[in-house]
Amino acid sequence: MxxxxxxxxxxxxxxxxxxxxxxxxxxxxxxxxxxxxxxxxxxxAIDFGADDRQEDYKPTDLELAVLRLMAAGKKDEVIARQIGLSTRSTSRLIAGLMTRLEAANRFQAGVRATAKGWLP
Known part of the structure; x- marks a missing residue:
């Protein structure tokens, strides 16, 4: 289509x-x-060639930047503007991170990202 x-x-x-x-x-x-x-x-959708094994997953520099901005309490629109992506792409990136972290909300995502060593 x-x-x-x-x-x-x-x-x-x-x-x-x-x-x-x-x-x-x-x-x-x-x-x-x-x-x-x-x-x-x-x-x-998932990224082309994405592997279902989440235990070996390492976030990209862009994903780490998004996580830091999320941890600072920024909204999707602000994050999108700061990283230079559309709001829709940023929301999709955040949703992917939340799925990988098995987080129900942003607070839980921050706790789990910190536990994995993705955030200081």
Whole structure:
């Protein structure tokens, strides 16, 4: 599925055989629905080639910077601005960290990150 500027979407008639053709959709209600479906899948996606073994996981420099800003009590919008990412990408990065840390909230994430030695 390709969505262009929320104005048109191109969907293959047969996802297993893309040479079978495609349909172009311009209806705003259908485009909104497709956008929600895309966002839902995007939010649940994992990095390409990501390994399920969490015990060997080491946070990246960017993730450590985000954890430090979270520990300082910064909101997602402020963190996004300071690290130069969109709010959506920052929220996704934070959600990934929370999942890896098995944390239900930011406080718990900070405690667990400290216990793992990720934060001083």
């Amino acid at each position: 390709l969505i262009y500027d929320s104005a048109a979407a191109v969907i293959p008639l047969d996802p297993d055989n893309t040479s079978a053709g495609a349909v172009v959709i311009r209806d705003t209600a259908v485009l909104r629905l497709l956008g929600h479906i895309f966002s839902s899948h995007w939010d649940r």
